[in-house]
Amino acid sequence: MILRNVDEGIGIALGALRTNKLRSALTILGVVIGVATVMAMASIVDGIRSQIFNAMNTAGPTAFYVVRFFSQTPLNPDNLPYEVRIRPVLEERDAEAIRRIPEIQYAGLWVQLFQRLEFQGVSTQTVTVYGADQHYMEILGGTLLRGRFFSPAEMNGEPVVVLEEESAQRLFGRIDPMGKQIRVGGVALTVIGLYQRPQNIFEPPGQQIGAILPFETAQRNYRYDETNGLFISAKAWATVPVPRAKDLTIAALRNARRLRPAIPNTFDVITQDQILDTVSSLTSAFFGVMVALSSVALLVGGIGVMAIMMVSVTDRTHEIGLRKAVGATRKEILWQFLVEAATLTLIGGLIGIAVGLALGHLLKLALHLQSGPPLWSAAVATVVSVVIGLAFGLLPANRAARMDPVEALRHE
Numbered sequence: 001m002i003l004r005n006v007d008e009g010i011g012i013a014l015g016a017l018r019t020n021k022l023r024s025a026l027t028i029l030g031v032v033i034g035v036a037t038v039m040a041m042a043s044i045v046d047g048i049r050s051q052i053f054n055a056m057n058t059a060g061p062t063a064f065y066v067v068r069f070f071s072q073t074p075l076n077p078d079n080l081p082y083e084v085r086i087r088p089v090l091e092e093r094d095a096e097a098i099r100r101i102p103e104i105q106y107a108g109l110w111v112q113l114f115q116r117l118e119f120q121g122v123s124t125q126t127v128t129v130y131g132a133d134q135h136y137m138e139i140l141g142g143t144l145l146r147g148r149f150f151s152p153a154e155m156n157g158e159p160v161v162v163l164e165e166e167s168a169q170r171l172f173g174r175i176d177p178m179g180k181q182i183r184v185g186g187v188a189l190t191v192i193g194l195y196q197r198p199q200n201i202f203e204p205p206g207q208q209i210g211a212i213l214p215f216e217t218a219q220r221n222y223r224y225d226e227t228n229g230l231f232i233s234a235k236a237w238a239t240v241p242v243p244r245a246k247d248l249t250i251a252a253l254r255n256a257r258r259l260r261p262a263i264p265n266t267f268d269v270i271t272q273d274q275i276l277d278t279v280s281s282l283t284s285a286f287f288g289v290m291v292a293l294s295s296v297a298l299l300v301g302g303i304g305v306m307a308i309m310m311v312s313v314t315d316r317t318h319e320i321g322l323r324k325a326v327g328a329t330r331k332e333i334l335w336q337f338l339v340e341a342a343t344l345t346l347i348g349g350l351i352g353i354a355v356g357l358a359l360g361h362l363l364k365l366a367l368h369l370q371s372g373p374p375l376w377s378a379a380v381a382t383v384v385s386v387v388i389g390l391a392f393g394l395l396p397a398n399r400a401a402r403m404d405p406v407e408a409l410r411h412e
Helices: 002-019 021-057 092-099 136-140 165-172 215-221 242-256 272-315 317-325 330-366 375-401 405-410
Strands: 063-067 104-115 117-119 127-132 143-147 160-164 181-184 187-196 209-214 230-236 268-271
Touching: 021 272, 021 330, 021 375, 063 242, 092 104, 092 230, 092 242, 104 215, 104 242, 117 165, 127 136, 127 215, 136 230, 160 165, 160 181, 165 187, 209 215, 230 242, 242 268, 272 330, 272 375, 330 375
Parallel strands: 127 209, 160 187
Antiparallel strands: 063 230, 063 268, 104 127, 104 230, 117 181, 143 187, 160 209, 181 187
16 A cells, blocks of 8 residues: 555656646755755765875875874964973974984975975965975875975085976976975075975965975075974874874883873874864864755755645645545545655755765866765765655645545535
8 A cells, every 4th residue: 555655656746746836946956956966965074084095095095193292173373371381492403303213214304384485586375394204105195296305415405496296387387497496484595406396286275395304405595483383293104004104203202201100291193193183173174064065955955845745735625535435544635745746856866966976076177176076975865855745745645645535525
């Protein structure tokens, strides 16, 4: 009996679509928009996570960082909390203490700057500039397109720079940048290499990587934030688990800073997993906000379904009376209209999935994402669309089921 009512409800719903095409289209439009938006947002969030995860895995899972104080939001360097001020600023001897650990492959003191690049009157927006060393790509990834990275002699403060590809195109156009002199924050530096950074759309506007300088060059020529901008990049050997490398690093730094057992750490060690957890919480919050916004469209679509089902119940009052007169129960009438409402929203959901897949593909191309809409979003969208139909179809279905057959038969 249930299967027959399902078939009948689906058939009636499809008939209503054919008979009232415009009204039905407007009814399911909200469902289509809501489902498509959810899938598009799922594409962006999943793509960002995949991109950041792949970028971090460029250096392998053994890379980690030592910072003065770890905070998910940048601290104001002019108004640091007391628990930050009492911590010493990172120094080269801290990196040296980590390098002496046999299980550590690399450790180096880096600095992050924000500067404009300029060449013959042409300048970029403010970009991220790293003061690092020849091991930069082992930690943050990317490709050296031309030229070279710094030699050991140049690490002593020579005025040289490895320029990022997009910044080079902005400054030089078709001119060969190799050997040319640019100004980074007003300081003249010679281009010795051309570098392509790994794609990452999660970078804030104006903060994409623009250039890499020798650390000593950056330290001598620029003011920088010793809390947010100065850090130690480190990498353990591939056979060493990150937790062990982290424990050894903490022990080495505590010993170098002569911290007694009762004194807490005066530094923080951040692993890839912690960074990914932070990114995951940010992207999840972003996804939650977008789902909440798209839910408005789904709510409008559900109200539209309820409205059209109310009209349908009124238009088919005589039919309902006849069905009851020949023995249809209230449960069968209720089930019929619920199936009809669920069918309408399911059709809207399927159309929304098709639109969402198309949007996801366009976003993948436009934003250089490595993944399109995840399959789980299509499954969730299908289930949600059916649930909306059942939820918002309940009131009109209940109204139809409660009709008095005699009164319904008298309806004109």
